[in-house]
Amino acid sequence: MTTVRDLQAMAGDEQITMLTAYDAVTAGIAEGAGVDVILVGDSMGNAVLGYDDTLPVTVDEMASRVAAVARGTDETLVVADMPFLSFGADEGESVRNCGRMLKEAGANAVKLESGPHTLSLTERLSDLGIPVMAHLGLTPQSVNQTGYTQQANDREEAEQILELARAHEDAGAFALVVEHVPANLAAQVTEAIDIPTIGIGAGGDCDGQVLVFTDVVGLAASSPPFAEQFGDVRSEMHGAISDYVDAVESGEFPGDEHASTSEELDDLY
């Protein structure tokens, strides 16, 4: 099994690859393809559950998907992305919600969209044996305040992120996602802290990269400008399904090889 320590040992040596997955089948494919960390992202909200954004995703939905991903993988580190308002309002409830992901669903760690409000929770969870991945820069659960634009374009905001990165490392976070910030800020954050940084829309100088599954394989209805589509799975699926529809409608499917008969049953009616 990959542990958070194994991951930390990779940093600075080889690039860490993280990808989201939301089910056992695609998680197994990601593991087979060599992904180091699977993030069960709350991006499932828009990526596969049909919501406009990540905000409606519930703790039960996350636990169900984390459990599927854990069943579909053998040794990949599985991180549960804690949904909007599942943490932060009340410490006891936050700890219980995060604990469920390890205890019930089989995650190895949780990720929290971070800010000054997650410092004490990060420390508490780390103390309890729940590894925490922090997340700074664009934090999509705050879409109603920030939109989805690049964050930290001015010095003040950039310094705040640098400070929060250091503070979350001190609080015990084992890694840090840095999303949609200028590349030179992400590079300096990576320099400033010892825990691995995993970038998304944050340039090439982080310790690793993360993208959303549906963006990478070409299955997403829409993708952020910083994502790269490495396949065309949507048109593959469309082709396979329309061939199936055509084959049934034309009588080509099922063929003799897809069925069997029993002579004994010939004269039932």
Ligand SMILES: Nc1nc(=O)c2c([nH]1)NC[C@@H]1CN(c3ccc(C(=O)N[C@@H](CCC(=O)O)C(=O)O)cc3)CN21
């Ligand atoms: N499929 C998918 N991929 C993701 O990377 C992703 C999700 N979903 N859902 C959760 C968040 C949302 N993310 C997003 C979504 C949109 C933009 C985007 O389009 N940004 C534009 C400007 C948008 C605006 O101004 O409203 C940009 O140019 O930065 C960026 C990140 C990243 N995350």
Ligand SMILES: CC(C)C(=O)C(=O)O
């Ligand atoms: C893009 C990553 C970092 C994420 O938070 C998600 O997929 O929900």
Ligand SMILES: [Mg+2]
């Ligand atoms: Mg997320």
